[in-house]
Amino acid sequence: MPELPELEIIAERLTSDLTGLTIKNVVVHNHIVVHGLPVSDFVSRSVGQTFEGAVADGKFLIFALTDYDIVVNLMLTGRLRVISKQKRPTSYDMVSFQTEHLTLWYADAKKMGRIYLVDKGEYSQVAGFENQGPSALDPSLTLDIFKTRLKRHNGQIKNVLRNQRFVKGIGNAYADEILLYAGILPFRKRSSLTADEVERLFRAMKNVLSRIRDILSKRTLDEIAIEKRDFLMIHNRGGGICPLCGGRVSEITANRFKTNYCQSCQK
Ligand SMILES: [Zn+2]
Numbered sequence: 001m002p003e004l005p006e007l008e009i010i011a012e013r014l015t016s017d018l019t020g021l022t023i024k025n026v027v028v029h030n031h032i033v034v035h036g037l038p039v040s041d042f043v044s045r046s047v048g049q050t051f052e053g054a055v056a057d058g059k060f061l062i063f064a065l066t067d068y069d070i071v072v073n074l075m076l077t078g079r080l081r082v083i084s085k086q087k088r089p090t091s092y093d094m095v096s097f098q099t100e101h102l103t104l105w106y107a108d109a110k111k112m113g114r115i116y117l118v119d120k121g122e123y124s125q126v127a128g129f130e131n132q133g134p135s136a137l138d139p140s141l142t143l144d145i146f147k148t149r150l151k152r153h154n155g156q157i158k159n160v161l162r163n164q165r166f167v168k169g170i171g172n173a174y175a176d177e178i179l180l181y182a183g184i185l186p187f188r189k190r191s192s193l194t195a196d197e198v199e200r201l202f203r204a205m206k207n208v209l210s211r212i213r214d215i216l217s218k219r220t221l222d223e224i225a226i227e228k229r230d231f232l233m234i235h236n237r238g239g240g241i242c243p244l245c246g247g248r249v250s251e252i253t254a255n256r257f258k259t260n261y262c263q264s265c266q267k
Contacts, residue, residue, distance in 0.1 A: 001076050004136055004169025005213035006224050007056035010080060013221045014063070014104070017082045018051040021099035023065075033078075033094045033108060036116045036125045045117055046070070046097065058132050058168025064120070071116045071126050072106065078113030079225045081105045132168040137209050141167065146202045150190060157193065157201070158186035158259060170205070172257050174212065176235035178204045180244065185266045186259050234260045 002010065026043045028034055034042050049065035056062075061080070063070040072078065082102050089096065092107040095115060106115060116126050123129040133149060134141045149167070153160045160166050161175040170178070179186050181204035184197055193201070215231050216224055229236070233243050235258070238251030242262040251260050 001171050002074055003171040003174050005209050005216055007061055008213060009216045011054040011056045011061055014054040019053050022050045023047055023097050025098040027096045029089045029093045032111050033113050033115050035114045042117050058164055068117050069120050073114045075112040077109040079107045132164045133166050136167045136169040136205055143202050147198055154190055157188050157190050160190050173235040176260050177233055178208045180234045181208055183266055186261050
């Protein structure tokens with residue numbers, strides 16, 4: 001599942017590929033991902049619109065068109081690609097936006113993603129969009145604001161980090177990475193964290209996400225789409241060696257989500 005660092009780079013790439021291009025044709029190959037509008041309206045309103053850029057907003061991507069916004073939540077397996085050649089749709093292809101020379105393809109193997117065409121800035125019908133916290137990488141999210149927001153959220157600290165109402169953009173994988181660097185066990189109750197631990201958590205969040213963003217900025221859109229996350233230090237490394245201490249990486253799975261942590265580095 002792409003998290004904020006991936007989505008920011010995807011948005012940058014799509015902005016440079018698509019800005020100024022006008023949509024000549026839209027084909028909905030599978031209507032299951034189209035939400036908020038009948039497919040016929042989704043298509044008729046998109047055609048003739050020009051791409052004005054894309055931004056990441058938490059776990060969403062927003063494409064600005066002339067009169068509308070397209071909002072995409074890629075969920076687990078949604079992928080966006082820009083292709084110049086003609087191609088036949090596969091069973092994974094959900095929607096394609098054709099411009100004169102390039103086509104934006106949205107594919108989704110598990111078909112759990114969602115795409116909306118909405119009036120500009122009108123996101124009330126986008127599931128999970130409202131009441132999100134500030135972006136984890138937003139420079140205006142300072143330590144003081146982080147501390148104040150954190151007090152409003154209870155429960156295990158990993159779940160708080162992944163809660164988009166606390167801060168937006170962090171998912172399962174990068175929450176594990178952040179907690180390793182903060183030296184905090186994922187199951188710790190938020191209320192048990194000391195002031196020093198909260199500060200470490202804040203710094204780890206900023207450092208880990210910016211570092212990953214830097215690594216991804218050197219990769220192609222296709223490389224990002226396949227999520228070859230060879231830079232992960234602890235997530236998906238169950239049974240492996242902790243890069244910080246050389247100890248064994250622990251793993252538990254709850255609600256289909258895997259958590260990896262190091263019993264010696266994290267307290
Ligand atoms: Zn360790």
